[in-house]
Amino acid sequence: MPTTYRDVVSRALRFREDPKAVELLNKVVSSVSSRVYRVLESYPYLEYLAKEVSEVKRYSIANLDRLLKQAMESVERVGGRAYLAKDSEEARRIVGEIVGEGQIVIKSKSMITEEIGLREYLEERGNEVWETDLGMLILQYLEGERPTHPVIPVLHVSKERIIRAFKSRLGLKDLDEGSPPEKIVELARRILREKFIKATIGITGANAFAADSGAVVIVENESNARLTSALPPKHIAVTSIDKIVPTLGDAVKVAFVQAAYTGLYPPTYINIIAGPSSTADIEYERVVGAHGPREYHVVFIDNGRVGALDDPVMMDMMRCIRCGRCLIECPAYQSFGPSWGSGPYSGPMGVGWIYITRGIDEAGPLSMLCMHAGNCVEVCPLSIDLPSIIQRIKSMYVSRIMGSEES
Numbered sequence: 001m002p003t004t005y006r007d008v009v010s011r012a013l014r015f016r017e018d019p020k021a022v023e024l025l026n027k028v029v030s031s032v033s034s035r036v037y038r039v040l041e042s043y044p045y046l047e048y049l050a051k052e053v054s055e056v057k058r059y060s061i062a063n064l065d066r067l068l069k070q071a072m073e074s075v076e077r078v079g080g081r082a083y084l085a086k087d088s089e090e091a092r093r094i095v096g097e098i099v100g101e102g103q104i105v106i107k108s109k110s111m112i113t114e115e116i117g118l119r120e121y122l123e124e125r126g127n128e129v130w131e132t133d134l135g136m137l138i139l140q141y142l143e144g145e146r147p148t149h150p151v152i153p154v155l156h157v158s159k160e161r162i163i164r165a166f167k168s169r170l171g172l173k174d175l176d177e178g179s180p181p182e183k184i185v186e187l188a189r190r191i192l193r194e195k196f197i198k199a200t201i202g203i204t205g206a207n208a209f210a211a212d213s214g215a216v217v218i219v220e221n222e223s224n225a226r227l228t229s230a231l232p233p234k235h236i237a238v239t240s241i242d243k244i245v246p247t248l249g250d251a252v253k254v255a256f257v258q259a260a261y262t263g264l265y266p267p268t269y270i271n272i273i274a275g276p277s278s279t280a281d282i283e284y285e286r287v288v289g290a291h292g293p294r295e296y297h298v299v300f301i302d303n304g305r306v307g308a309l310d311d312p313v314m315m316d317m318m319r320c321i322r323c324g325r326c327l328i329e330c331p332a333y334q335s336f337g338p339s340w341g342s343g344p345y346s347g348p349m350g351v352g353w354i355y356i357t358r359g360i361d362e363a364g365p366l367s368m369l370c371m372h373a374g375n376c377v378e379v380c381p382l383s384i385d386l387p388s389i390i391q392r393i394k395s396m397y398v399s400r401i402m403g404s405e406e407s
């Protein structure tokens with residue numbers, strides 16, 4: 001974890017010394033960028049939708065208190081249980097109590113669960129935890145690696161490394177150096193299939209949360225979030241409070257825009273989950289727990305976000321929908337890739353989120369790599385003013401260093 005500017009620079013330089021990682025980064029950057037432009041050209045309504053979402057998010061953060069209260073009441077109304085955690089520790093404890101010990105837990109990709117270190121915590125409590133998104137499963141078995149992009153978490157990892165990790169850590173002996181991606185996917189699918197069936201707990205994140213209906217909205221292509229939220233008897237949705245929007249219609253719009261600006265549009269699946277599964281087919285009596293979960297838990301997490309609302313520059317970060325578009329067009333990210341970040345967050349938006357969730361000591365040194373090219377604000381679907389946010393973090397960091405040198 002970088003703590004000084006020197007650490008940040010040396011990590012960035014080490015990344016440049018890995019030709020395979022640099023080659024993969026270049027490949028992903030150019031293909032995602034052109035895919036996004038193609039999507040926006042093919043579906044012109046998406047840019048209008050992005051403007052709408054921008055305003056919805058502005059309204060949502062201005063009315064966060066009220067929407068959070070409404071969201072929690074809605075969860076209870078649809079038969080779920082709602083919780084509010086002020087920080088990572090409380091969030092881990094709440095989820096830990098719902099999960100218990102000795103369970104098989106399946107998880108879909110979620111930055112907030114990475115932010116709070118949930119998988120490691122549940123494993124320490126004696127649970128068997130499986131990432132079901134293929135990228136996250138790869139990371140789970142690669143020592144010391146972390147997600148490098150909100151949507152493409154292993155963009156810097158070669159197929160050869162994945163094969164080595166899966167052979168040694170997952171016991172997939174059928175793989176060899178020349179195995180094609182299809183074979184890796186097929187073998188991972190076979191392993192996970194059994195876990196999907198046996199799991200007692202499914203944990204998902206949220207792309208958006210609808211305050212009016214208590215519904216979590218998740219956009220994906222692999223179908224693992226669908227299975228994770230539908231097969232186990234308990235579903236726990238973990239979401240940061242900035243994901244709350246007023247209505248289910250707004251939440252679905254966020255999902256559309258998020259998918260579009262990652263170049264994955266139309267998304268294969270948009271999941272809407274509003275309560276435990278149920279049926280009323282026998283004499284119109286509602287019975288909870290049909291084929292899907294019997295329990296629906298939603299954990300809302302603050303972790304520094306409410307504090308960000310006190311700062312007129314920083315509060316704009318709260319509109320971010322984690323599409324990762326700003327990373328792809330940023331010259332610093334194009335050069336240093338995932339090494340420019342910490343925890344689950346990287347790139348320009350990563351600097352903002354690291355500041356909000358972990359403070360100036362971690363975000364300050366990272367902010368110094370920003371070149372202020374301004375591409376991020378140009379391409380962000382919500383026009384979030386990242387250059388001003390990063391400038392603000394830089395100023396705070398520099399004042400802090402100067403202050404400590406003077407004292």
Ligand code: SF4
Pocket residue numbers: 319320321322323324325326327349379380381382383384386
């Ligand atoms: S700052 Fe904008 S472009 Fe970057 S991840 Fe957030 S919404 Fe997407």
